[in-house]
Amino acid sequence: MNTPATVATSPPAAVGNQTGEDATKLGGRRAALLISTLLLGVLSFQLNASMVTPALPQIAASFGQGPDSAAPVQSMFFLAGAIAGPVIGRWSDFIGRRNALLLVLGIMGAGTILCIAAPTLPLLIAGRFLQGVSSAVFALAYIVLSENLQARVFGTSVGIIAAINGGVGGADGYVGGLMAETLGFRSIFVVVLVLTAIAAACIIKTVPSGRPQGVRGAMDWWGAGSLSVFLVFITYFVSGGSAAGWTAPSTLALLAGTIASFAAFWMIEKKRNHPLIAVRHLRSRQVWPVIATTVLTLAGIFAIINFTVVLLSQDIHHGFGLSASLSALLFLTPAALIGVFAAPLAGWLADRRGWIKTLRAGTGLSLACAIAAATFSDDQIAVLIAIAALGIFYNGLFLTAINGLSVLLSPKEAPAALPGINGASFGIGASLGVVLVAPFAAQATSAGYATALWISVAITAAAFLVSLFVAAPKGEKL
Structure with missing residues (x-):
């Protein structure tokens, strides 16, 4: 696999048309290699989400718990994904797309190993939280495609990655259930770990390195922190309203936290020189x-x-x-x-x-x-x-x-x-x-x-x- 020498720094300037900038971007075989590599990365996340779902009852039973106790296995996974997407996506503007992708896969790999070896359900849930960080790979993949592919293949490549959003044609859930029944739920995590390792190796060889040009400043960690708090509050507010009722004191407290955290995020972003995303935007x-x-x-x-x-x-x-x-x-x-x-x-x-x-x-x-x-x-x-x-x-x-x-x-x-x-x-x-x-x-x-x-x-x-x-x-x- 060849590593491109140049890294494009902005989305295609003319949608659907050949531009002068396209001369430095990838097409043909090299574009296909990049798309395939990113596809492996997003599959690592998607299989973590879809293959585990049918195994939830077995996971709870293996730790001597009822089915309800398995809910955090998925909820913490998706909560981590909601936080990681905006934070790591923006951080990649400063550390580079390849480094960000490897960071995401590294955290997911650590979480996967913890899930494989977890002796208790709380430790497995902690591993699932680490695995959920892999959700950021979708946003990173779209950005890498826009910066490195010719405009005429950008749309098709986005469609290829987006197609994985719904799973692998529905077969992944079925295979996950079959593996849980025959080999145990931990076998699913072994498959995910192997795929993650392959994806990381391909990313090292295929995705351009270096920080994107034209991006100034440093990471806005105050904005990232306040946005993360807001996402946690709104996630628990939505789930809490369903479970306890929309007028329950706990739900109203979560609503207050949601409003306060968003207001804090808004005020922080107004004062930062290089915000996570400017208020005017x-x-x-x-x-x-x-x-x-x-x-x-x-x-x-x-x-x-x-x-x-x-x-x-x-x-x-x-x-x-x-x-x-x-x-x-x-x-x-x-x-x-x-x-x-x-x-x-x-x-x-x-x-x-x-x-x-x-x-x-x-x-x-x-x-x-x-x-x-x-x-x-x-x-x-x-x-x-x-x-x-x-x-x-x-x-x-x-x-x-x-x-x-x-x-x-x-x-x-x-x-x-x-x-x-x-x-x-x-x-x-x-x-x-x-x-x-x-x-x-x-x-x-x-x-x-x-x-x-x-x-x-x-x-x-x-x-x-x-x-x-x-x-x-x-x-x-x-």
Whole structure:
């Protein structure tokens, strides 16, 4: 593998067009090697998330605990990811992308070893927290692609990476369950550790080294710390509101902490010479609509696919009465599998027709699918078709476009800021959506499922409206 001698420092200046800057960027075989290397990195994270899920009951039982005790195994993993994305993403502006990727994989490797050897559940949960840092690899991968690939292949490469967001065509969860049943849950972590080591070796050989040019100043650790506190508070506020109720004293205390920590972050950023992300950017159409669109779309669509329809399809009295495995095969696997092929095509389309058009098409057509699922919630075939179509419009068009735009619209002086913050928004949106529909879907009635689906429709409609405010990347005409 060859290491490029130069490192590009900004996203493609003209979307979909050949630029003079492209002469110093990668194409052909070298581009394919870089994409493949980054794909290994994001797979290390994704398999950590998806393969462990079916093994959660066995993990709890192996330590003599009930199923509920396994919840932190996943929640701490995703909490660490929400924090690591913005912090390590921005830090990579100063220490270099390759160093940041190796740092992330090193922390994940240490966490994986701890999970393999953990004699107690608390130690395993600590290992999962360290593993969750690997979530930052997605944002870092998108930035590396924008800085090193020719504009004509940038969109397709973003689609390839985005395709892994939904898992490996649904097969990873099945394989994880099979491994847990036959070899024990620790075998999953062994596979992840081997993949992490391979990814790190490839990154050393393939990803350019050195600090990106044009980035001045030093890491804003005060901003990073205050943002991390805010993310912790908002995560626990969302989960606490679902468990204890929105008016419970503990929930109100978490709400107060959320507001106070965000206010502290805002004030800190106003006073820093080189902030994590400048307040003026947070107020601009380049930033806040991207974040809001991500949160709202995840809140609407994720809740439909991964919560409401799962309960509906397995309800023997007011749903479709399917087994858990058949429900996953019919309603989860098709969308994930379609997304694997649709996302790269969506990136190719975004390069040629425009990122904003692709985003709005993805959000609008996802809304149409949500409306169809809500309107015909008592028809198994109609719901199946609507969910499968989300593999094209949500897993394909939306996820590719929003991730590409987070790179293209990030401030020049902080190119990793928006991808990192946007990455954290995925978990916040997904959690919020489930919390909002859970009280209605949990009623296990036809009316309850329909209400939950229509709530998701309303949230997705709000996402589409907000997407209309997203600014176009430089050089793209609407």
